[in-house]
Structures are given as C-alpha cells and as structure tokens.
Amino acid sequence: MATSEIKTNDPGIDPATGEYRVIAPGQTFKSVTEKIARIVLTPTTPLGWFAIFGIGGAVATMLLVAVVWLFLTGVGIWAITQPVAWGFAIINFVWWIGIGHAGTLISAILLLFKQGWRNSINRFAEAMTIFAVVCAGMFPLIHVGRPWLGYWLLPYPNTMNVWPQFRSPLLWDVFAVSTYATISVVFWYIGMVPDFGTLRDRSESKLGQYVYGMLSMGWRGSVRHWMRYETASLLLAGLATPLVLSVHTVISFDFAVAVLPGWHTTIFPPYFVAGAIYSGFAMVLTLAIPLRKFYHLEGLVTERHIDNMGKVMLATGFIVAYGYGMEAFMAWYSASHWEAFMFWNRMFGPMGWSYWVLITCNLAIPLTTLWSRKLRTSISFMFFISIVVNTGMWFERFVIVVTSLYRDFLPSSWGTYRATKWDYMTYVGTLGLFTALFLLFVRFLPMIPMSEIRMMLPGAKIKAKTAAGAGD
Amino acid sequence: MAQIFDRSSNALARASLVLTGLIVIALGVTLDQLQRSPWVTRQGQRPDQPVPFSHKHHVQGLGLQCQYCHVTVERSSYAGIPPTKTCMNCHAQIWTNAQLLQPVRDSWATGRSLVWTKVHDLPDYVYFNHSIHVNKGIGCASCHGRVDQMPLMYAQNTLQMEWCLNCHRNPAKNLRPTSQIYNMAWEAPAESRPVWCTAADAQSGAPTAESVNCVTKDPAGAGPEMASLDLPARGAAKGLAGDVAAAGLPAMPVYRKFTSQEELGLFLVKHYKIRTPRELSSCEVCHR
C-alpha cells in the first residue's frame, strides 16, 4: 500500500519521491544518527527519567514482596478457590502476552509487508514485546501450587522415568511461550547489532566504546554482511509471523480445549490473536506518545504513525467484535443449554457487570471514534483510547476466566470470586516491573533503529532508484 | 580513531561463545549424574548404627534364616525389624559381656528401643509391600543384594523409581522359584545349573507356590532333592512350606528343564500369575 494511490497536495506525501512521508523533512544521515545516539550516549540523564524509574522501581518492589509472601504461604493468599481455581494470575498472563504481540507484529509482519512507517517504532515495540513476555512468563511459574517443582514441565531424563504429558495445553504453553521469548530476544538483538556499531563509534567514553563494541560483535558495515544480515532479518520476520499467531492460538487452547462452557469454543484462536494485536497496539501507543514528547522525536514518530496504528486497532477491534458476536450467536444457535445458560449468566449473572465493562471499553468507545481521522491524529485522544482498550482487554480475560468458572455444570458447586490485596499487588507490580525495564531500555539502548531510518532518508536514494522500506 | 580491542579479542570472543555452550551442556550432565549419585541416593553408604551388626556373620557364618529376624516379610508390607528380644535369645547366653553388645543389653535392661538408622529408606509417599514380592518370586537378594556378604548393611540399589520400574516393566528377568526366595546364593539358571519346574493346575484360593514346584536337582534322577528342603519347614511360612506339600503329591508330576532366566522367568510369570507390566507400572500401585 505504501507506493500505491498517490494523492497530490496531501501533506503526508513527499513531493520529491511521491512517497508517503513517514519522517519529517530535513533530516540527514548525520542528524538522525545524532538525535538518536545522543539519547543513549549523553552522560546526563534527565531528571524526569529518574522520577518515573523511581516510581516503576517502587511498584516493582511491591511485586517482589507479594511474590515472596506467596512462596512462603502458598497460592491461598489469592482469591482463587473452588470452583474458580484460576484467577488474576492467568488473566494477567494472557493479557501481558497479548500486549507483547503487537511488537512482533510491527517488527515482523509489517516488515514482510514492507511497511516503511514501521521503522521508527519497531525497535521499542520489540522491546515492549520482550518486557511484556517477561511479565507474562512470570505468572504461570508463580501461580502453581508448588513453584519449586516447575521444572517438571520440561522433558528431561529423570530418576522417576516420568515425562511431561503432551496432551495438556499448559505444556503447549511452555513451548510456545519459551519459543516466543527466545525468538523475540534474538530478533531484537540482531536488529540492534548495526546500531551498536554506530554507538561504539560515536561513544566518547572508553566504557561505552568497550561495551557497545562487544555488543556490536565488531560490526563494520560490509555489504556482504549487510546482505546476509538482511536475509536473516527477513527469515526471522517470516518465522516470527506464524510464531506470533501460534502463541496466542496456543494460549487460547488453554481454554478452548477444556470442556467448560464459555471456554470450549472454536472461535477462540482467531479472536484471541486479534485481541492480542488490538491490545498490543494500544500499549504501543501508550508508550510511544509520552516517549516522542519526552525525547522530542516528533520528527521520527510522526502523526502518521499514530494514525496508522489507529487504523490497525480499528481493524482488529472489529475482528474482536466479531468474536464476541459469534459467541453470542453460537450460544443461541447451538441450542445447547450449557452454552445458553453460560452466556445468559455472563451477561446478567451476579458478575454481569464485568461483561458490560468489557463491551464498553473494547467496542462501544473505540469502534465508534476511531473512524474519524481527526480523532486518530489527535495525540491526547489516542492516548486515552489506548488506556481504554487495555482496560477492556484485561476485562475480556477476566470475563473468560472467572465468569465461565464460577457457575459451571453442577449448580451445587457454584461459587464466587473476590480478589484479595495480594492479587492486586501482584498485578500492579508487573506494571511497575514493565515500566522500570522499559526505562532502562530507552536509556541504554537505541530506541529507534538508526540504520533503518537512514534508508528512508532522501540521501539514501540512488539516482531514480529507491530503496524504500527495509526489505530490499 | 584507533582500535578498541586487541587482536587477540577475536579468538577470545569466539572461544567464549563455544565455551558457554559447553558449560551449559556440562552442567546438565552433572545434574543428571548428581540425582543418581550415592550422595543423593545413599546407595552403598553404611550409616553409623548403635551396634555394628554384621549380616555376613549371622547369615553366612551362623546360617540364620532371614525370617528369624524379619518375621513378617511374607505376611505384611513390612519385613519387620527384630525386637531386642530376638537378639537376646542368643546373646543372653553368648557374648554376654562383649563391649559391642552393650547397647543391646542396655536396651533390654531399660526397655528403650535400639535406634537404628534406616538403610533402605523409601519416601513416605511410596507404599512398598514386601509380602507380595516375596510371594511372587522376588528374592531378598534381588533388591537387597548379597546381604550375606555385607559385614555392615548398606543399600545395594538406588531404590529410585527408575530402578523399581526397571523390574516392574519386565519382572521375568528377576523372578525365581519361591523356594529360592531366601537363597542368597541363587543364580539364574544356566546350562551348568539348570532348574526343573512343574506346574499343577493352579487351584484358585491356594497360595501361588502350591501350584508350582521347582527343584535344582534333576527329578528324573534318584529321588529329587527338593530345593525347598534347604529351608527349615515352618508352619508360619505357608507359601513356602507349600513346596514340600506339593512334592508330596502321589503322582510324580512332569518337570520341565530350564537353562536360562528368560525361559524360567516367562514360565514363572505365567504360573505365578504375575500382572502385566502395564498394570505393574500403573501409578496407584505404589502411590496413594
């Protein structure tokens, strides 16, 4: 879509090349390099950074306290009970993983589709992925009754001659999430290698040169290297795409494979993936908007980026809406009493409120407003929307996990679920952890891929030929 | 601008990459070995005991029967640790003032137990039953080793789950005639030492052994010497005394000759009605 339907007198068009302009004019190789490298190499750290990092760190410490107490006393400190044996832990797990997905999507899928505009945001989108996976991956480990035996989920030769049980979706999770984490980290690191080279060469301090030199592995920009590098990136992107789709599919299996009405649904895989991207882009916005302001990167992360992300959210939002619709439809069409009751209870049962929160945040507000380009390009509004959608997506998981469990097959064992302070501490704690990690990232790593930005500058044009996008 | 790194750094960098890989592998291998090591399993270790009791001396030297001390081995899940009384049966007369036996005499005098340290210690969630093993043709030595050659008791085997399964998945390779259960020196049949067995039609309700009878001398020869005669016939051990009874049957039954453990094992599996490996390796067999 990048080079197609050129409209003249569109401010978004670069008259020189007739390309959609995703970077403000007047940037040169040196200027962008300067701008981005300075953030990392400057010896002075802005006070604001310390402020936010302090808050994030404090909240993360709360997480630490919660987890220590958890290990000492047991998962009973949470609200989980009979019949709702899964609670916040799993909700947060799914939520965080979902958020991670947008990062991979931006860096991989948009790379495959040669979406040039991705370049400015893909690096910290990927970072977001990794930190989200860190937060997510924590939950399955700590939510089990005997965390110190977690390694039993790995197939390793042991003196008991017993092995994991490969029919269990939880075991699939183990492989999906670990693969996802590994590939994301590799992809992220490989992407940064040339920039490390730049930082090595621009760093004044001996330590900086030394560290970035190590990280860059002696990158020197040989075109041979570049070609292999590009192939590898493309392949990784090509692999990450099915991966990211599979990961949330597998996570949706945790529910879809169960017999529980409200879980046992074939619509889950697509609907989970779409939901993941939906919330992921929301999170990217939540991060990008303050960042570009704070580091004056408006020239690199332009309104056009925000606008595009708005469009993606609109699209995925509608897929999600379709998912909700199908659930309701099937509840009626299946003529199964289990489904019908489950859905009635989901909407009007004692916990019906959560369903309506979800509908409001995920459908009512965003899907009505995101149509307008004016709103899509209004920074403050998009920030607001991103928060709303993230809330909505959290509640989606709450609805799926809790309202399906608390009233299932045998009415005699119907129960309820009331979160404890420990539940909240653990959840909020991960937000703090995420923030802290992310701030470390923006301080010490190039948050925007310089080499890829360079390719988009006018200077990179050789004669009439273009080197638009990252791919070619 | 000059080099940051010295020439050697390239080699160093690559080496360290390889090394990291190797270390990870080595670590894995070490842990895998560690979990099987005596440090964890206590295999072969001789804990300090109040009295340096020698099975070698009592079994090999004096020819005491296993059940003289471990009386309930055929009836109960526990083989039974002998009460001080059992020691005093003899040691009231002999070695009455041996220093080594002071703790025994103290225990006898004070009525306080001798506190031994468990050598074959299974986790609490494992429910092992001696009687069924002994009644179905697993000899003491199969698990405990040549106790008659152990001056101080130690665990011959790891007693880890994989070790148990090893046999539960293929009992045939360890089965022996019930008449040979307590025979420490029993060795699998071979050309040099064949075994002759006969199986009457198993009468339901009767102990396994009564339907099967095995001898180590050719029964065709002059009057088969029953292997079971090696044992003192004791009413208590019905299952084993059974052999004698079976031998006393009027019509001399047909004996089959075995020269290898495989054949014998399969024969015994059939006639002792040993459950299938699938059943024997089912979780609830040992864990409740």
Place this chain on the structure above:
Amino acid sequence: MPAREGTYGLLAEFDTPGDLIRAAQQARQDGWRRMDCYTPYPVEEAAEAIGFHRNKVPLVTLVGGLMGLAAMFSLETWISTLAYPLNIAGRPTYSWPAFIVPAYEWTILWAGLSAAFGMMALNGLPSLYHPLFNAPNFRDGATTDKFFLCLEALDPKFDAVETKAYLQAFQPQSVVEVEY
C-alpha cells in the same frame, strides 16, 4: 587469527552511495576481486557491484527448522508410546493431534536460532578486532554517513602506489592505507 604484518588494503571514502557504487562497479570491471564496500545501511546495489548475489542463510535456516520438527515430534511419540505409556483420559497413547503444537513451536525455535547464528557465523562475527578499524576515518563514518570502498592487498592486482592512484580517479573524499 594469526597476527599479520604489512598492508591490509586501500580504503576510499565516499560521501554518497552513488559514488561508491560507481567506483565499485568500475573496480570489478577492471578485474578486482578482493574488495569490499562498507556502508552505514544496506545498499544492495553495492553488493551487486562487487558481485555478491546469493548467500547460504536460508539453507541453514531450513535445515535447522526441520531438525527441530523431527526432534520434538519423535520425542513426544517416544515418550507417550514407548517410554511410559499411560491411559490419559481414555485417549490413545499416540495422540498425534496433540503432538503437533510443540513440534510446530520447536520448528520455529530451531529455524530462528539457526538463522541468527548462521548469519553471524557466515559473516565471521564476532570479530571485535579488524584492520579497517585502524583506518583513522573508518569508524568515524562507516557506521554513520560515509561510504567506503576497500581494495585489499591480497588481490593479485594490488600495488600500493598504482592502486592508490587508481582509487583517486574516483574522486573519493580520501584514500588511506590500512595496516593490519
């Protein structure tokens, strides 16, 4: 690598990719083989100019992926049917549909790792020390905004004086001699 002495090659610095490519093409036509271009971002034309077209990374990746697939699927099958067959929920021991998922994940995992490490290996990274870094102007520009062409001493046509003149002909910003 064994410490070499003498000249590694001659390094010409250009301001635009265009100049670099022209020079590189010319040099190749003139029969230069041991040469390389250094750019702050991938410039495919430059690669073509010095005759670098295909690379082995895809093959490595494919092989890696297939290995992952085979490894995990066979592991699952072995565990469930041979190692410790158990009746799980009345399902058959060989529940292949369930085995697909982990096998799929491992395919991707192994392929991804092969791609990344394969690329590094083929590029001969890490090489923290490289003669080019001795060139005073190289690190200043190669990773920022300058484009370099290096004709290496190992090339039979190389001659310290003539080659320098040859490069000057392309009007580079500068031509410097690079020591090992």
Place this chain on the structure above:
Amino acid sequence: MSRDEMKATTNQAGNAVDSETKKADQSAAVTPLSLAQVRAELQGVKGKRYWRSVDELANTAEFQAAVEREFPGAAQEWVDPVSRRGFLKLMSASMALAGLAGCTKQPDEPIYPYVKAPEDLVLGKPMYFATAHPFVTGAVPLLVKSDEFRPIKVDGNPDHVYNQGSSDPYSQGTLLGLYDPDRSQHVMYRGENREWAEFAQALQSKVAATRDGTGIYFLSETISSPTLARQWKAVQAAWPKAKLVQYDPAIAGTPAEKGINVQYALADADVLVSLDADFLSSAAYPGFHRLVRDYAERRKHPEDGMNRLYAVESMPTTTGMKAEHRLGLRASEIPAFTAALAQAVGVSGVTVPAYAWTDEQKKYLAALAKDLKEHAGRSAVIPGLYQDASVTALALAINNTLGNAGKTVFASAEPLNPLPSDQMAEMKALVADMNAGKVDWLVILNANPIYNAPADLGFAAAFNKVNIVAHLNSHLDETGQISHWHIPAAHYLESWSDARAYDGTASIVQPMIDPLYGGRTAHHVLQALLNEPMLSPYDAVRETWKPAIKGDFETGWRKVLHDGWIADTAFVRSAAVKVDIPQVPAPSAKDAMEIIFRPDPSVYDGRWSNVGWLQELPKPVTNLSWDNAAIVSGATLTRLGLEEDDIVELSVGGGKVKAPVIVAPGHPDNSVTVYLGYGREFAGRVGSGAGFNAYLIRNTWAPLYATGSLKKVDGKWGIAITKSHYQDHRGARFGEQGTGNNSLEADEALGPRGIIRYATLEEFKANPNFAHEGEGRDTPALDTSMFPNWSYKDNAWGMSIDMNSCVGCNACIVSCYAENNIAVVGKQQVRIGRNMQWLRIDTYFEGDLSAPRAHFQPMACQHCENAPCEQVCPVGATVHTPEGLNTMVYNRCVGTRYCSNNCPYKVRRFNFLLFSDFETESLKLMRNPDVSVRSRGVMEKCSYCVQRISEAKIAADKENRPIRDGEIVTACQQACPASAITFGNINDKSSRVAKLRAKERSYQVLADQNTRPRTTYVAAVLNPNPELQQMPVEHAPANG
C-alpha cells in the same frame, strides 16, 4: 475468670466478623488453657519440643495480640484452627523452600524397633476390635480398626443385629475426639497438678466424715452404663444421703430421659408418619441406625412396592425432605395436630384443642388419616423426641388403635437408661440445695453445667456456694475452669465400660489404647467410695455381666469381647403398653415468635465442639458449617426486613443472645430454630468461639420450644455455608417463567441438566426408562469418540449410589475424613469455598422454597473413563489405571489446578495453603498410615479408597484368586446407615454394583458430556398419595 465476665463475652461469642470482640473472646478463651498446656504438654515430649512450645505460644493472648498488631487482617483468621497455626505454616513453608535447595535428598530416618514385640502384632496389618460408643440415645456397636494398637478408624459392627456395620457422624467423629490435642491432661486442684490418688483420698475421707453421705452430690451425664448404675446403687446403699443428679441437656425434658424405649419395625410398615420426629438425620433420635436401614430397605425396589413417608415437622430436616408429603407446622401446633389426627383415626378420649387450621392443613390431615386407616397394622406413627409428652402418648395411642402395636411398633419393658429420672426437676432441686448451702461436695461426672445448665436456674451463682466442686471431664471446660478439682476423663476408646444398644443388646466397651493422658472414668470415682476402692472398671464390668454370660465365664467373656455384644440381652419387647393421654397443650398464637431448641446435628449438645471434622461438616439441609444460627423461613426473614447473615438478638424470658440469621427452605413462619452446643468458650482450639450459646435462652420451663422475641442488631456475622442456596441465588429461572421464589440451582439441576432424575411410582411403572428420556438425559453411544475406546480387562471398579435410599445424614463424609486423612481448613477457608471434603452431599431444593422437596446427592470423584481432568494435567499427575481408577499422584502434582477447572463435577480439592497439620503430635497417631498426608500446593480428590483396593488385590494375588464381590468396601459405603452406596467390579456381571448399573433407573450425572463416569446414580422413585396434590411439580417426562 468470673461468671459475669464470661457472660459478657458470651453475648458476642463467635461473632467472627467483629475482630475486636473476637480477640478479647479468644484470648480469654485460650490463655489459661495454654498456660496449663504448655506446662503439661512439654513434659516428656520427645523431639519437636521447640515447635510444640511455639504451637502453644500461638494460643496465648499475648502472641495473638502481637500478631494482630502485625497483621490486623489476620485478627479474624485467628479463630481458625488452620490459621491458628499460621506461624508454623510459614515455618514449614520456608522449610519446603529450603528443602528445594537440598534437592531431593531426604534426611536420615531412625527406626525404633520393639524391645519385646507383642505376640499378635503384625506391623503393617491392622487389627479390628469390637467395642461400642456409649451414647445417650443408645450405644452404637463398633468395630474399631487399630494400627499398632492405635485406633485409626471407627466403624459400625457389621455382625451386630442393631446397626449391621453402619454408623453415624457422631460415632465417626469420636475418633478425632480421642486424639484431640486440647484434652485436659492432668489432675488439678486449684490450678496445680495433683495425682488421682490424692483426689480419691480427699473424696473418700470427706465422704467417710459425713457417715451417711449428707451433702455429697453427684451431677452426672445420663448414666447409660449398667455397671455404673450398679456402682451407683451400691454407693447409694453405703451412703444413703448422697444424691445423684443426671443432666444431659440434649435429652432433658424429652421422653428419652425417662428411658422410654419404643422400637419400630419399619420394614413391615407401608405408611410412616413422623410427628416432628427427625429419625433420618442423626443418632440424636433413638434407634437411628435401625430406623434408617429399615426405611431404606423398603425404597430400594420400588417395583415390589415401597413405603410412603409423611412428615409433620417444626423445622426442615432430612426426614421431612425425604418425605413424600411434608407439612411444616410451628412446634406448638404439632401436639394439637397430633390430637386431631388421633381423633380422626378413632382414638378414644382425646380432647382436641380448638385451632384454625388452614385448608391445606385440613386436607393433609384428612388424607393422612385416611391413608393410615387403610394401612392399619401396616403403618407406624413416630413421635418426635423434642415434642410435648402428649405427642409421644398420642402416637402410641394411634399405633394401638391402628393395631400397629406388636406388628410394626413395640414397647420394651425396660428403660433404655438404667436410672430414669426427670432431669429438669432434679436440676432445680440441686440448684435449690446449692443455694441453701446444703451441697458440701459436688462431684460432676462428664457434665458441663456452667455451660449448658438451663438459664433460669442461675447455676453459676449457686456454684459459688458449694464448698468443693470436683469435675471429671475430657476437657478443662467452662465448668472445669472454675472447679476446685479437675480430673481428666478417659475417652471411651481408652477405658472399660459397658452400654446398651437401642434394642437393649448389651455391649462391652473395651479400651483400644492406654489412656493418652492417664484419664479416669466415672467408674473409678464411684468405685472409690465402695468397699474395694481399687477395683478396676474392668473387674467391675466383668462382675456386672457374670450372671448374663452362660457357660464357662472366661470362654463366654472372650466371645463377648470378640463379638462385641452379649447374646440374648436385648430388651423384652411387648405389644405397646396402655397409655393415658395427658392434657394436649393449645398452640401458641399464630403471630407469636416460637424458638425451637435442637441438639446440633454435628456437635450435639456441645460435647464434640472441638472435633474439627464435625465442626466443618455442613449441617444437613442448611449446609451451615462452623456455626449455629437462628434458622427462619424466607417469609419471616422478609417480614422482619432481615438479610441472611444479619445478626439478631434472640430473647426468651430473661435470657438474650446474639445470633446470625439464615433461611432454611420450608421452615415454618414465625418460628426460629436454634441448635444447641455452640458458643463454647473453653472447648479448645477448634470449638472455642464458634457460634453462639443457645443455652442462655433455654429454660427449665420450656426446654424444647418457647415463645420469645427476635430483633435485629447491627453487624454481619460471617457465616460459612458450603453451598450456594442463598436468597441472592433465587429468582426466576432463565429463559422460562419461574415463581421468583425457587432455587435457580434446583431448577437447573432437575430441569435441562438432568442431574437429579426421579419419578413417582405410577410414572415409574408406566415408564421404567424415565431416567433416560427428556432434555439433558441422553447418554452418548460408546462410539461417539473419534478415538478407539480403552478396554478394561479383568477388574473395573465402579460405584452405584441409590438416590432413593440416601437420607443425607453425612455419616459418609466423616468416615471419609477419617479414612483419607482429610484436613480441616477452618471457618475462614470454608467461607471462601475451600473445604477439603472429598465427598459432599449436594442438596437441591425443588419447587417453591417455602415448601420445597430436597434431593440429596452424594457427590465425589466420578472416575470418568474419559476424564477431562487427566487430559489437561501437564505433568501427568492424574492418570487412569488399568482398572479404570482416576488416580491422583500427589507427589507428582505441581498444582496448576487446571484439572479442577476442567472437572465438570468440581469434586477436586486443592491445598491452597498448608491445611494438613504436621505439627500436632497427637493427631499423628490418628492418621491412616496407608494414605499420604497431603501438603500445600497439591490437588486431591476421592480415590475410591484406593488403599483398600490395593490391600485387597495383594491379598487376592497372594491367594491366587480373583477379588470377591464385597471384599472391597469404601469408607463411605461402610458408614452409610441406608446402605445407599455400593462399590465393586462392574466387569463381573454378578456383582451387586453391576446389577445396580444394569437397572433402567441408573443414570450418569452429566452423561451428555460423554465423560463416562464410573459412579452411577439410581434415580429416585417417590410414592405420593394421589389424594394430596403432588407438591412440587414433577419433572418426570410423563408430566411433560
């Protein structure tokens, strides 16, 4: 502490939500106890001394206060036995983590062999001894399983003609009572440790000094032991002026105190009428075991006819809920109703008080009378224990008139308890004497009057006027706290005695274990005053029965001990005696608020307050656990503008007490039921502070029911109800028209979900296959799966539960507790739904909640062949065995809880915290050695008693034979008085369970999920009287 303070705290006793009072209350309750115990228990305790002392420390007020300063949130948790160990839990949790560091290496384990091994002991093989549980409504003959001479399981004596192996929650619970760590452990005089001999000395010299026993009073629980009675008579002879007062709050003022012993042969009765007689729910009703068995017998084969039960009752009980036709009346209306009934069936000389019966009630009466007359001689009218004396008399009269006497109803010549008396009158007299200063020595035998004496007597005040009070009881209870002498009583499993079952058959109570804390019995006390003071209870008991045992005494005695009873000692049963009908009291005004007192179905009169199993047991019908409550009808609740869990103040006469209010469907309006036995302050770590003390409003002038008042006070109580039948779960059923006042659960369960299936006798005859027709009742064919079916070769274990027989008495649950080492989790955990019972009795209230019919469904692991739980376990901790057990491997479980989520029956239980008690020494003795004690973070569930299966398999394999049908009996099956549970091999077509499964009536719960449960249920068949409108609407297909 003085009485006044105790009263002060009592008023808020058990208000768990209000942590402040709780704290005061708790500390008050515990401090003296623990001080005594720390000293006592730390003596001669081997090992773990430190932990023990910490455990004790945890009971002291100071420590609790400290903790509450630390974590205010924990304050209310502090009343929980589990949370009480919170500190230790932390410790062991950190150990667990430390253990992780230590890898899988386990510490050295010592062996303590015997010095001289007992002759008959085979380690690892349990032994069984016959004895009896002496109980005020008749002893329960027992067969006790003993491991290394430690009793570890109590069950009915299978050979005994009375209970034929069945038991009840009380008897099952007594096992934990024996090992209760809070039992008093030392003879004490004014708080100082003394020896028994000193007490005996003091008593003897005192009595001797009086010459004729003047001023010597004995206050005892109802004496049920013939030997004790004999000993008392001897004492009386020796010291004529000594007085004996018997007081048992649960039977004081009822016919039982007079020992009235009417026996029923329900097996021969077609029509049963219960006049407020709750004979199906607990051993509190005399003859419970026998009655339930005979009742159930006549319901197992509807095809060959079945009985019909009418219940007229003043509060919803399992009896009423099982009845074909139930009529809820206020307690005071029942005598009048009975009179009316008597008149209707033609009893002469009955004066019926005038009363405005509603049409429904009139209709019911007419139909009932008609039905009775039609079944003259084949019916039985059973009077309530907690009803006016006239009801008992009238019931007898009705039975006489109908000619049931001698056919289905028999009166025995002898009284059940050897020393019948009017307990309320005796208590009055005693208190009078105490106030008059006539009482010099008061010897209290196994009674706790300070706690449970009638409120109007002012017993506590009189108490201080007594010169010396000696108190013999198992705990240092409310009375013990302020008595001068305290003697720890031996448990019945620790001592020799004797008792009579309800049919009169005498059993010898023989000790299973030496007294853990050197306890004594009433036998010792009385014997101390006789010629041979040192004569042991053993000899005393032998002496009593010398005449009864024929032939050589020693041989006979051995036989008696072996069998568990003395042959031919049953009471002589005569056709019913002539009765003279007393004045029938008129009902109280319709708008008067009646308060009904009943002993608690779990802790009875409070004697089992400290038995965690019984405290946690959901009470029948209400499913309330850990508390008693003011139980009212929904209408009354609304009328008073209350909500469930609100706190109300009940007042009768001068007494007042605060109680939580809950609704029991079907409770009569303007009437409140309160259970006795709660609000203990010195019960121990479990019982102290649970519930409220209803004795404070119970008076001598109205011990059974009284008119009082009820008013709302502020606050919520925080009750723990294990099932969700609350107001907020009622309402119109989704998608259909509902009355708005029926239970959504029941509408779902009986309707489209097909969980409960039943039909009337006519419908059943018309369509025997009713259980498999209609919505939600189809069972998928075996070939529905895309996978081949797993085949089960020789053994395939299965269970069948007869819904028609189950009376929901809870015996199975307590039995399961004991057999499977199930943990008690405490009130706070139950409140959030974490109770660990493997077996629960689901109760569904069908139809209008003001007059419902309840269905009781025992629900445990169904051992599905396609078990959803197994497939989702990532580590294979729950798998299927070749015999079709769904087995749970605790030591493999990592605790993902996915299995629980995926279990359609929600029968899995998870150790969210460290629920099992690994610290308390005495409890370790009680544990079943064949079952792992589950630690924190592990899932558990019903295993079909796999340990018993394995035992039987080994025995069978050794003998080289198949397992016989009935050789394996699960714990629940063993306890069930209705023998509603059958277990066995479903592959063996001749086995009882296979036959039951083959019945058309048997169905699988949630069969449409294709889980293929191994547990099947036999659908109930009801036998309603066509003349009475079928209430409530039937759900059988015949009715659409």
